[in-house]
Amino acid sequence: MIPGKVIGRLVASQRLDAFKGVKFLLVQPIDERSEAVGKPLVACDAIGANVGDRVFMAQGREATFPLPDKFNPADLTIVAIVDEIS
Amino acid sequence: MKLARVVAQVVSTQKHPFYKGQKTFMVRHVDLEGREEGSPYVAVDRVQAGVGDLILLLQEGSSSRTMFNEPEAPVRSTIVGIVDHVELEP
Numbered sequence: 001m002i003p004g005k006v007i008g009r010l011v012a013s014q015r016l017d018a019f020k021g022v023k024f025l026l027v028q029p030i031d032e033r034s035e036a037v038g039k040p041l042v043a044c045d046a047i048g049a050n051v052g053d054r055v056f057m058a059q060g061r062e063a064t065f066p067l068p069d070k071f072n073p074a075d076l077t078i079v080a081i082v083d084e085i086s
Numbered sequence: 087m088k089l090a091r092v093v094a095q096v097v098s099t100q101k102h103p104f105y106k107g108q109k110t111f112m113v114r115h116v117d118l119e120g121r122e123e124g125s126p127y128v129a130v131d132r133v134q135a136g137v138g139d140l141i142l143l144l145q146e147g148s149s150s151r152t153m154f155n156e157p158e159a160p161v162r163s164t165i166v167g168i169v170d171h172v173e174l175e176p
Contacts, residue, residue, distance in 0.1 A: 001128040032094035032112045037125040056128040058160035062147045065158040066102050079160045080101035085094045
């Protein structure tokens with residue numbers, strides 16, 4: 001899984017049916033000091049994260065499990081909101 | 087599996103059900119001299135690791151799910167061992 005910080009939302013109304021009911025968020029990957037590493041990504045939200053939240057995300061096949069439609073093409077899904085990194 | 091080091095503890099309450107009761111850490115890959123490489127991952131701990139430990143890091147979804155015996159767990163990185171020392175044969 002990879003850590004990140006939610007920096008924005010993304011609306012794509014015309015999209016695959018398999019994404020029905022899924023919210024897209026813009027996430028900046030971070031390190032243990034919450035500093036940005038690498039480029040922002042688009043993640044599906046399975047937890048109800050908001051802009052500003054630190055999160056961690058499942059990648060690849062694991063990203064598909066938490067979403068409503070079993071056959072979704074997700075490759076990155078937020079699975080937890082981080083309270084503390086110490 | 088990869089050699090890695092635990093660099094921070096990650097606490098979260100609002101999370102996918104699989105993660106309830108699991109301990110999570112931030113980990114970084116290290117080379118054979120112990121130098122950290124690349125960006126960190128979040129891993130589930132199964133061996134009571136602590137921050138600073140040199141660890142054996144599994145990063146494969148189906149192996150992790152088999153270990154947890156949960157076919158739909160959204161997990162890929164799992165700490166499966168604490169490394170005492172690494173011996174390089176010349």
